[in-house]
């Protein structure tokens with residue numbers, strides 16, 4: 001594994017947790033979990049891996065429904081928050097603080113979910129390898145769900161810059177697309193009411209439907225279905241998301 005400092009070590013931090021994850025409406029998470037259950041149709045007591053789980057908003061709801069959850073994120077702070085919330089709700093969740101690239105499970109999970117554009121953080125080779133690691137971690141016949149933004153949609157409706165007023169001040173997001181590598185860079189600047197500014201940047205690989213399907217094929221995962229959003233519509237060229245359901 002590479003030792004150089006990668007963008008996600010700076011980008012995902014307490015501020016990201018407060019500004020982004022804590023502001024996801026719980027009704028949105030409930031709708032996403034309903035969608036996950038509809039398309040994966042897990043049996044009672046299924047083992048589910050929530051990879052790149054963040055503070056575990058999906059893991060907590062799924063654990064409450066009785067599924068055996070394993071939740072992985074590399075940020076200790078997010079994993080600790082999830083452990084605290086699980087304890088408070090008397091839920092048992094196997095939490096692991098680990099870089100996703102080092103998962104080493106074999107035939108372990110009935111299902112794996114990768115939610116909220118958490119795929120595409122690494123080099124092209126590492127992203128491809130991760131899909132193979134996901135396949136290896138699935139039980140035979142197991143399914144995974146990979147949820148990313150649709151590149152074709154992002155480019156068609158490309159937003160160069162937004163300023164939003166927040167309770168703490170302002171949030172600026174400036175976007176740039178790199179066609180040679182299909183990378184999408186977002187510079188995020190928060191400006192407090194006292195004028196102090198902090199900035200972070202995200203540089204992710206973005207995918208259209210056919211690329212996700214080609215990569216899945218290379219990883220020997222079969223396509224079950226590809227959705228274009230959480231309303232269950234099938235993915236078209238200008239759907240906002242590519243939500244691929246893949247089977248081992």
Ligand SMILES: C[S@@+](CC[C@H](N)C(=O)[O-])C[C@H]1O[C@@H](n2cnc3c(N)ncnc32)[C@H](O)[C@@H]1O
Pocket residue numbers: 008012021051052053054055056057058072073074075078098099100101114115116117118121
């Ligand atoms: C966009 S957030 C999604 C969080 C969660 N799935 C959700 O929907 O709320 C991406 C998550 O991936 C985690 N992450 C980033 N790079 C990672 C890596 N190399 N290994 C494991 N987790 C990573 C971040 O800490 C963050 O919690």
